[in-house]
Amino acid sequence: MSRAGKIARRSFLIGSAAIAGGVAFGIWRYRDTGPNPLLAELPEGGAALTPYVMIDGEGVTVIAPRAEMGQGVQSALAMLVAEELDLPWDQVKIDHGPPAVVYYNGAVVAEGLPFASTDQGILARNARAFGDVVSKFMSLQLTGGSSSMVDGFDKMRKAGAAARAVLIEAAAKQAGVPAKGLKTEGGAVVLPDGTRKPYTALAAACAGIAPPADPPLKPRQDWTLIGKPVQRRDMVAKCTGTARYGIDMALPGMVYATVRTSPRFGAGIKRLDTKKAEAARGVKMVVPVEDGFGVIADNTWRAFQAADLVEVEWEPAPYAADSAALFKQVAASFTEARRDSRFKDAGDVDTALAGADVVEAEYRIPFLAHAPLEPMNATVKLGKDRLDIWVGTQIPLQVVASAAALSGLSGDNIHVHVLPIGGSFGRRLEDDYIRQAVEVAQSVPGVPVKMTWQREEDMTHDFCRPLAMARGRGAVAGGKVTALDLGIAAPSVTASQMGRLGIPAAGPDTAIVAGAWDQPFAIPAYRVSGYRVPDMPPVSSWRSVGASGNGFFHESFLDELIHAAGADPLAERLRLVTDPASRAVLEAVGKMSGWGATLPKGKGRGLAFTLSFGVPAAEVVEVTDTPDGIRIDKVWVAAEVGAVIDPVNIEAQMTGGVVWGLGHAMGAEITFAGGEIEQTNFDSYPAMRLRQCPVIEAKALQTSDKLRGIGEPAVPPAAPALANAIFAATGKRIRQLPLNREVTFL
Structure with a gap:
């Protein structure tokens, strides 16, 4: 072997060893759970069985390390622990716990990956798994992206099962009997002779017992809490005005x-x-x-x-001073130089459109504020x-x-x-x-x-949901949709928000096209392109992020194409859909609403579907066109969630998402003048009124084996379903939000 060959071989071996060592160290770091953060401030006589379960003489406290914003996440997470721990619901205490890396959210990164949730290929699966690694190393203890239950479903159940194992071992040692013959029920360990040892009496005996890393979990058929309606632990305080924010x-x-x-x-x-x-x-x-x-x-x-x-x-403001000028910047961004992504590009779109009568439309959505009640x-x-x-x-x-x-x-x-x-x-x-x-x-x-903050400071300093525009071109033939080309231009939420937090954001921003590029429809020529608008007023995540507007763009234009084809909106979507769970959702909402029934004059129904955050959701909105304006009569909504933790809370999240989506579509917008937000309080930024709220019927399907979050997915279909219903009732196609720019709502 030449000297050069020997050097190359030696370098390869040393480099390989270094890489292998780095990988091994990385794996060790990833698998290392780190110290239990509860040990630092344990109450006297208390024991932290896992980072999620603490026991003292006063009871059992479940650490639910996600922000409680009214969505019921802490009760839902605690239910998972209580199920495996055989702990009665009325004995559960809940605490957020301290900030700690062990509470990282391993599911939140997946939403930003350029893989559709329906993609179960090896590359997509590996990318999602790597997202968990990234989340841990970046210490992303974050509540958002409808990811809390996705991340916590297995984690919290394992925490409860591990705590149960520790309690059984502690009781066995205390009683001098083998652990194998012990069981748990009702918040106590039961000895072979029937003696009950309450968990609270075993706290001291748990010291020094390491929880198992991978304890067995209850089979689904043995669940006694999960899937059953329970009263959220914060409900009494909220209903009596004693909750403390x-x-x-x-x-x-x-x-x-x-x-x-x-x-x-x-x-x-x-x-x-x-x-x-x-x-x-x-x-x-x-x-x-x-x-x-x-x-x-x-x-x-x-x-x-x-x-x-x-x-x-x-x-002066460092960006265009008024809304008209800002929209001009958005419109000017539909260029190849500003193209950010093209994740969907099926068939030959250009050829399909070249030989057809092309249907074209342009849509726009405004900035929207978060406007929480608590400033x-x-x-x-x-x-x-x-x-x-x-x-x-x-x-x-x-x-x-x-x-x-x-x-x-x-x-x-x-x-x-x-x-x-x-x-x-x-x-x-x-x-x-x-x-x-x-x-x-x-x-x-x-x-x-x-x-x-004053309310006015809160409204005028919000990092809004971005304004955006979409341009659609499509074709139909033989009563079918044959081509759909959708371009969406918007500022990058990811770059803006992550930049403020000092977190690097590289590559295309999936949020610009989320809820559009990843829809499970087999249109022969199908393309979705994202265009990144240059920096303007800073923007941020808003309930359902990019899908909140892209659902309106995609489903409004698809509805236009279906109408041009002379097809039925539900039948054509069912013909095109490729994902079994999405098909089940469409079928369910059709059955719930009695789709296809003859309606009286002046009534109209609109259908919309959006797959977002891995959840297919479909909605039918029924409206009446009266001499005084549009009345929203009823909404049917169905979504596939994989497994229902609490059916009452699931229904609340779905109906709340519908109200949120409809209310903003009806009359909410943020506009700029002189570089400043014009809307300063709720009088100029209206929400849906109680008298305007329709009857809402919700159904959560459990046809898949993958649990999903439901905090956001009911939002994206609401606006297009309402716009499509208005078209069905009046023949008026509205392509911009808010809808009250063109119609009046009762």
């Missing part, structure tokens, strides 16, 4: 603050005069924060009033070597990182107490308001500060 936080010696920053995103301060505010009653000080100022006072109202007295002139707020206390933050957030570990960067303290000295949230819809995936609260608290060390 972030905005209800109170600490001894607390002061109160509010913050103002430029309503022109990214613009700085030209001139600032705080003299009048500083002289106002109850004001303690006016302090600087990034791109703005904060006011500290002896109550929140006085802080609000003083903030209005600050004389400030802001720099942004956080309570912060900065000590000499400790920082405490009480807040409603969906990203607790990111909050720790941001607070560490601001305060100079290590993450170990930052304690985030995650509180129930009074609405989010994605808004609390941001940490801007928390960083501001930390900045304000730095001006009064040792004093707890409760920072609350």
Whole structure:
């Protein structure tokens, strides 16, 4: 062998060893669960059996490490543990727990991968598995993307089963009998002679017993909680007004603050005069924060009033100043230079359209605000070597990182107490308001500060759902849809949102085309292209993200093509659909609604289907065209969820998604003038009124073996189903949202 060959061979061997060592280390890091975060602050006599189960003399506490925003996630996660632990539901206590890597969300990355949920090929499966690895190494303890139950279904059941094994072993050792003959029921270990040892009496005996890594789980037929209707553990407090959210936080010696920053995103301060505010009653000080100022006072109202007295002139906006100009930028982005993706490209679209009478249409959707009922707020206390933050957030570990960067303290000295949230819809995936609260608290060390945004600050500083446009071209022949070419132009939610959090976002943004490119229809010539609009006002995740608008684009245009073909909307979708679960959903909603029945004059029904977050969902909306406007009479919605944890909560999430989708489609929009958001409160950003809410019938199917989340999938079909119903009742095809630009709603 030549010297060069020997060197090459030696380099290969050394390199291979290094790579193998790196892989081995990576595997070890991935499999290592890390320390149990509950051990740091255990109550006296308590035992943390796993990171998800803590027992003391007062009872069993289940750690449900996802943000509770009204969607019932913490009760659902706790049900999974209680099922395997044989713990009666009325004995369950629930806590969010501390921020910790062990609570990472391994399912959330999958939604951003360029693989349709119906793709079960080896590459897609491996990519999803790798997404779990990425989530862990990036410490993504995150609530969002309808992923909490997908991530937690096995994790939480294994946590309950592991805790049960520890309790059995502890009881066996305490009683001096073999563990094999013991069983559990009703929150106790039962010895062979019938003696019951309550879990609470075994806490001390559990010390030093390692939980099994992969305990056996109950078979589905033995479930006693999962799939049964139960009362959510937070229901009584919410119904009696005793629930405590972030905005209800109170600490001894607390002061109160509010913050103002430029309503022109990214613009700085030209001139600032705080003299009048500083002289106002109850004001303690006016302090600087990034791109703005904060006011500290002896109550929140006085802080609000003083903030209005600050004389400030802001720099101009670094983007087009009004909505018309912003939409022009969107329209100008339908170019090859701005093309971001083409994940769907089946058949020869150009040839199919060249020899046909082409159906063309353009659609648009506006910016939309999250507008949660509880405005942004956080309570912060900065000590000499400790920082405490009480807040409603969906990203607790990111909050720790941001607070560490601001305060100079290590993450170990930052304690985030995650509180129930009074609405989010994605808004609390941001940490801007928390960083501001930390900045304000730095001006009064040792004093707890409760920072609350005014409603107007909340509305005008929201990171909105992006505006977008779609251009569709299609063809039909022989009563069938034969070609569909859809281009969608929108700003990148991923790049905007992840950029603010300091997380790199590379490659095409699937959110631009989500809910359009991945639809399970076998149209012979079928293409969906995404076009990335240059930076404009910052945008963020909004309930169902890209699918929220793309469902309207795709299903409105598909409905136009079906009408042009002279086909039935349900029959043609059933002919085209390729996914069995999606077919079952379409069939179910058709049966529920009695699709095809003859309707009286002035009534119309619209059908829409969207596969999003792995969940096929279909809706039928029935409307009546009256002399005074459109009345929405009834909605039928069906979705495939794989397994129902709590049927009552599933129905609530599905009906809530319908109301959310319809209400925003009817009359909600965010517009810009002078670089600023024009809508400042609920009077100019209307939601669906109680009198407008239709009867809603919901059905959750369980035909597949893959559990899915249901917080968002009922949203995307709502707007197109309503628009299609209006067309059926009036003959008027509406291609822009909100719909009240062209019709009146009763």
